[in-house]
Amino acid sequence: MSQVFLNKRKLFTTSAGEASTEVVSEAIRLHIGELKSKYQTNESMYMSDHEILHEKERDPWKPDNRLVINYAKYIVDTFSGYQIGVPVKVTHNEKSVSDFIDNFRKLNDMEDTEFELAKIADIFGHAFLYVYQDENKNTRVTYNSPINMLIVHDTSIAELPLFAVRYAFNESDTTGYGQLITDHEITELTIQAGGTVTFGESTPHIYGRLPVVELIENEERQGIFDSVKTLINALNKAASEKANDVDYFADAYLKIVGVDLDGEDVGDIRETRIFNFWNNGEGPLPDVGFLEKPNADTTQENLITLLKDSIFAISMVANMTEEDFGNASGTALAFKLQAMDNLAKMKDRKMQSAFNRLYEIVFNVPMASVPQDGWKDIKYKFTRNVPRNILEEAQIVAQLSGQVSDATKLSVLSIVDNPEAELEKIEKEEKEKQDSIRNNMLAMDRNTDKDLPESDDENLNGAQDE
Template sequence: MSVFIFPREKEITAEVVQNFIEQHQAKIPRYLRLKNMYIGNHPILSQQDKPDYKPDNRLVVNFAKYITDTFNGYFIGIPIKVSHDDPSVNDRVDEFLNRNDMDDNIAELSKMTSIYGHAFEFLYQNEESETCCTYSDPMEMFIVYDDTIAEKPLFAVRYQVTDDGIKGQLFTATEEITITEGKDGLILSDNKPHYYGDVPVIEYIENEERQSIFENVEALINAYDKAISEKANDVDYFADAYMKILGAEIDETTIQNIRDNRIINLFGADDVSKLIVEFMEKPNGDANQEHLLDRIERLIYQTSMVANINDESFGNASGVALEFKLQPMKNLAAMKERKFASGMNRRFKMVFNLPTNMEPSKKDEWRNLNYTFIRNIPRNISDEADTAGKLAGIVSKETQLSVLSFVDNPKQELERIQKENPGSYPTNENGDFVTGGKEDGEVS
């Protein structure tokens, strides 16, 4: 999906904004289609009705939701750990993250990017002049980038179509401008400065193509819905199959008795050998249907690169086998991790630009933030503890603690250890514990 581009040297007028809103409106049908796929409102539910005498089951197997939720549970089920080597910077970052309930924000952003291919986060100041951020789906917000090779954000628009016309905000690198719609088009007014130093809207993307995680298997999902619905129709057909009686004439009363009593007793026919009483059956394609359903299901997981964790083979897989099964999903997560890290760098760059958030001398320390993404898979705590123990003296204590999946913030954990054991575990300038006059792990 292409991005919106506009020359940096040109003026951003109401006509320019109107043109980009119209281009964005052309993308809304795609977003609605993808949202409907996720919530289970699939095309089969709105297909043309069959004649009344035919079974017309409409079954939806929501692979789109399963793929999205499974992948995001794997990718972001365990919150991202953000840390900095400087305790004062680390405290400021933690304060910002806690104030904005960032674990939930990022989880929603991740889900939105998987559904739509991209989503947005924007910064604002609350009534207490604190920097806050929230998320937005791409149906009501877009970013326009400049025409340089770097494609830097030029401006962003957040809008809604109301009964009174379009209303919203235009965000540039220095101002927030109100958008309203008049008789002759859009009106830009009420310019308010901001001090983030950049467009305060961050785009998070699923991949460079901004493609939904299930978009490339959308046709397969629709085919599965159709196939399993037709299979249900066949079941109904056989349950209501017609009975044929050939070689004998029966009246309405006899037909009623056969239906009510479920007993057939025909006699008096001229030639009993020619009498046929049986149900009419259409050709049975059950085996072909099952093969088709199995094939489509296999292709959905294979093409989307998201593992079917409900597969029985997962429960019996060894550690190495499990790694191979999860490898495609691991590759997807690694790519998304890089995209999210880039977005978070932009966020903290703007957050640190405000003196109320970070002292001016440290405003560039966003470059030294560490993001730790932990894949949400079953963990063997005993093995992790063994691994962490073997790392003593080889790596820093902070790195040693980061191996443990249940330790959310290694720096805070180090502080807790020192508080619980004051003076017992002093550290050197590298953060390593020093015990008995020697560094932990040092051999005398």
Template structure:
């Protein structure tokens, strides 16, 4: 986290100092995490061995597996957003659809898992609509004040164009301004009001420490890559074993005949001639134990389940939940951080005059996270049925993973019920049935569920 004193004003000199500090963090930490996710590990940069020795460089991309598995579990099912005010709910749906927010959320979650944090910035696009996009911490950062509340002061994003010239923008709670770096940082334009009530960006965190999900096991992954590479080297050693001949001298022609015919026929006493392969000491069992232990530690310490394990698929019910318990704990922590970020997202967006929702409407938004695990629809429907008369209809429907939008489902159900009642109350040709007293009331009571 980069912090400055409260009340600090942005200058070109300060901008240069802040970006230099951030670039140091990128080099020392973020680049290492990015390389790991992209399968670029230390094993690839080790000194070359002599030409006569096998030199395998095997990198097993546990980092990507851990991130993608956790990301799929956490946000493979899109986040459900509801609001007690139907008008606000409709605007939320429009805003998310306009910005393809389900994909944005998934990418933001992945960025947080890799780097420990990620950013989301807000702007007004060319059509006058509010835009939302995610930004990597490799190219952006928020500057906070030095108070205990850590208030955001500036959001800075920078990049290099096709000519390798650095450009970017910075914003505070009122304005946004662009800059360029041609030896020194200078403003490219006059500052413009962005229209949001605060710095138009939010930091999302994987956890309070801002640690990437595989960051703690990166040394173990490096050890695993080294161990399995040496294992491959040993296989090559045995494949290229030397033939040892003692008690007889073979000329060049004899060696060629031996390679061609693969038959050995030498003169001499049986006890005087020894022919065998040179055998290297075999550490196969020790190597296998080390590789297995390192793999177990990677998943244990990262707290992400190895769902590719052959025994994992045989679990069901409560056993499966126990195996996913550690990953569920991680998910709950991340969920709370994500909700905090989304509250800030909609607080900023609703503060913009172009928003179609009241400024304080973000308080009434409810978020539903559904872990992406095999759904037992029968069990879910039974639970939802048992909640009848105990909870509201909205809470009942939230139990069902097949319901994407609870408010829309309630509305569809209401329209179906009204249609059924209308059809029942009319005979052929549209005449109202009047000679069946009590039938309509009974039918309505049978089709209505307790609220």
């Protein structure tokens, strides 16, 4: 009887109360059989290894171009750069907590980690963050693709995560290895052909909860180009056929009707490129010309244009290469980016939820010098990676003066990454200016006392004696 279920949202669930060898084995078998090939297809498309490259070869005498127009990579990179190309601003009202977060982010290169995490989710539909302790007892975090990691959830309405599996195993291997990760320990796994696992040594961890966080692209866990994969493959085929037609016309067959040519004559024609035929006034005139294939250039161009436009329309990612894109007004540009902005806002919410789970784990580490519930007051600010009008932002800040706090005003400026740190810099600079003014005034007072003329003092003393 099946103990693990996989639904269309790529969600693993189980009603079993624990991660037994049978449950883990079944989860891995489902992952390998149902999902791994789909993930590898998406990865191959992003890496320019498309379906057309693996089609059956044509006869040697036929043109056989295999063109790859990699809109899968273009869509992923464009959307990732737009949505999180500007690093997320992570702030907290308490300075000690804010400093802790800053140190954690620097130690783990979180700006790069977050970008790669978002890109993986764009490709596969979801991605994972894995928290661990390094040899110096520092809390570290890394990203992981769903090709070799999965989370199994319970069957409750909340679909709470029970355990995670990270493994390395291919169908061509006889033995693989992996880790079973639960809310209290990490167990080494040995994986046999077919996905059957054997538990090895277990090591307890310090997090008190599952140290694996899932980021989902959307509730259906669909990659950003999943809906246009067939269109991309069709575009590759159409462009390749067009290239084949170009090769055909460049190497068309010459037909000569009404003249009997031997091999030497054919060689002379090929060498000199001169035709000199006559019929002595008898019979029809010789017919010389090239065999022409019916021209479908207009049809091909229309198909290519249709496929290209459909790819961007259905994926809802803007085509930045359009000629009029850079010349669009602010309102027109906003309309062009509206669909992609809607996708980005949805992705923001999913990322914020994943970050909350991440910092909940990090703040629960015993060595952390912050309250365990301090993560609840963390604020995240996502900024779109589009050209910014700094003058307009500065005008908005000026108009907000006296209505909101200085930190809120500074958060409007795209050039300010950390409003709290910027306020500290302003305060420090102001203090340095005041100290400099005070020191200058003291120096002036000392110089004034030093420069008083002695004659004036003597005259004053003489007047007092009289």
